[in-house]
Every structure is written in C-alpha cells, then in structure tokens.
Amino acid sequence: MKFIIKTLSVCVSVLALMAGGRPAVAADVDDLRSQIVAADARLFELFMEGCDPTAHRGMVTDDFEFFDDRGGLVATNGDAFVAQYAGRCSGRDAPDAWRSRREALAETIEIFPIKEYGAVETGEHVFYERQGEGKERRVGRARFAQMWKLEGDSWKLARVFSYDHAPLP
Secondary structure (H helix, E strand, O other), rough: HHHHHHHHHHHHHHHHOOOOOOOOOOOHHHHHHHHHHHHHHHHHHHHOOHHHHHHHHHEEOOOOEEEEEEEEEEEEHHHHHHHHHHHHHHHOOOOOOOOEEEEOOOHHOOOEEOOOOOOEEEEEEEEEEEEOOOOOOEEEEEEEEEEEEEEEEEEEEEEOOOOOEEEOO
C-alpha cells in the first residue's frame, strides 16, 4: 500500500512538472469536484454498461496507463485500452450475457487539483454483476486513484491505479 501511494505521489509530481503550458484547472474546488465526478460517472457508465468504443476513446489520453493490483500494468496507451474494451463489450447484447456496474462511494471521493494539468481523484468503489435480466448482486470493492487531464474543455483519464480489491458477500 505504501509503495502504491509513493508511486502515485512520484507520478503526480512528475506530471505536474511536465505540464507547463497546459490550460488552467478550475479554480473553484467545488466546481472541480463536480466536473471530475461527472467525468468519472460518464466514463465508468460507458465502460461497464455501454459499448461505444469511439466515445470511450475520446475519454482517455493517448498515453493512458492502467495499473491493477491483480493484473499489474494492464494498459499502456489509449488505443490498446479501447481495443480491449471493444472486444469485451461486443457480446453484451446477448440475452444471457453477464453485465457489470460500478458505484463510486461518494463519501470516499477526494479530488486534488494539479496545477496546469488536471486533477487526482481518489476513493473507493463497489462492483455489481448480473446475468441477463437476473438479480444484481454486489461482488467486490476496491480503492482507486486516477489522474485526470484537462484537454481543452474535456476531462480525459490519463492514469488509473486500482488496488485493494476484495470480494463482497
């Protein structure tokens, strides 16, 4: 856990130093929070419940990276990540397909501005599954830290650290 936090701190520092000349991040902390929470909700609804690779690609950076405590480094760029997503989501139309949903736990979400780059979002989330139209059930929870980059007027996900996964009854 300390290693992940230390790694995230180093990544945040390096990204902040490299971010010169980028647009300013929302000055109002409440406004920044609402923007990031909304971007997070859009991205995860599309990722977990939808199937629109073009829209999904527009929500991640070209140099997107995803780290997971169970799978290690699972994505190293936006195109490859969206290709994996497209392969997974294409079968969701089947009547008996497994469907997943993610719920960010609002009381755990924290947003930290990164000057002239974007923001870091941390928190916990719970995952749900159901097969076809069957009953939905909670299956797991995890913590996350995400680096969001402001490109023009759009928030794009740049880095994800997903860790401390545990099953739920």
